[in-house]
Amino acid sequence: MKTKDYFFNLPENLIAQYPPPKRGDSRLLVLDREQNKLIDSHIGEILTFLEKDSVLVVNNSKVRKARLFAQSEQGSTVEFLFLSFLGKNKWEVMTTKSKRQKVGRRYSFNNEKSTSFTGTIVEDLTEGIKIFEFDQEIDENFFLTKGHIPLPPYIKREDSEIDYTRYQTIYADKMGSVAAPTAGLHFTEELLEKIKNRGITICSVTLHVGIGTFMPVRSENIEEHKMHYEHYEIEEETAQIINRAKSEKRKIVAVGTTSVRSLESAFDAEQNRVVSGHFSTNLFIKEPYKFKVVDQLLTNFHTPESTLMVLVSSLASREAILKAYKHAVDQKYRFFSYGDAMFIK
Secondary structure, eight states: OBGGGGOOOOOGGGBOSSOOSSTTOOEEEEEETTTTEEEEEEGGGGGGTSOTTOEEEEEOEEEOOOEEEEEETTSOEEEEEEEEEEETTEEEEEESSGGGSOTTOEEEEEOTTOOEEEEEEEEEOSTTOEEEEESSOOOHHHHHHHOBOOOOTTSOSOOOHHHHHHTSOTTOOEEEESSOOGGGGGOOHHHHHHHHHTTOEEEEEEEOOOHHHHOOOOSSBGGGOOOOOEEEEEOHHHHHHHHHHHHTTOOEEEESHHHHHHHHHTEETTTTEEOOEEEEEOOOOOTTOOOSSOOEEEEEOOOTTOHHHHHHHHHHOHHHHHHHHHHHHHTTOOBSTTSOEEEEO
């Protein structure tokens, strides 16, 4: 399959630059595969489309203020994106003007109290990723006071205080992502309570979103693209809930593509069940992938020719997704991270 086969035309004015004024005030496009039809709805009406005994699986990863600015010894300002902690003061990072940021170069990050945190690039990895080592131990407060929310590049503005709450799900509690699991941004406490009261079980997985999720496909053929590894965790209670539901033929509804990749990666074919534990995955879901765990998906609208477009097309078929996206464009749905939602049932 060619990468260009997942292209669609999107007017720039449909790319949401801000969240809706009120969380949960988003439209919902339902793709009913059984009836082969599209339904225009609202996220508050999702209960209409969820089966009573379903299991809703969310990703509880929290977005770190991982975008920081440092001064090099040469006096230039360099932007850093801290991807993941490696231990012993070392981090995987990406930088602006990556080729100029060489091994051995030192940088300083000054906080509001003029305390200087310094460190060095100690290793070059592939595709612009580097290993950065601080001279001293840092904690999460370093990112809270110095960092910025790493908004995706299609949001053409600087981050603001609103993004620290709105580019975060209400159930986020495990820090580690550099991008939000955006399908969950639509949920309010009230809506989750309604879902529970309907008899739907809600459980969580943790996948810390890294560059693997949003790295563009640069190869002409989809099959040649390689995903970066991302860390995820399935707790034993979650595994038990999902395995029991599967044995009882109840629907597993993933909230977001990160939940999909976690669940499908955690499936053990020999045991025929989802296993618990801490893992890493570079699973690239593409047609004709056979889903072992996930039955339905709540997701946002994704960028053309992306791995996420490929994933949702694997669940619903490329033709159905492209038809749905054309409908969304025609009906002026809002796209991408702060945009509207889609439910594939």
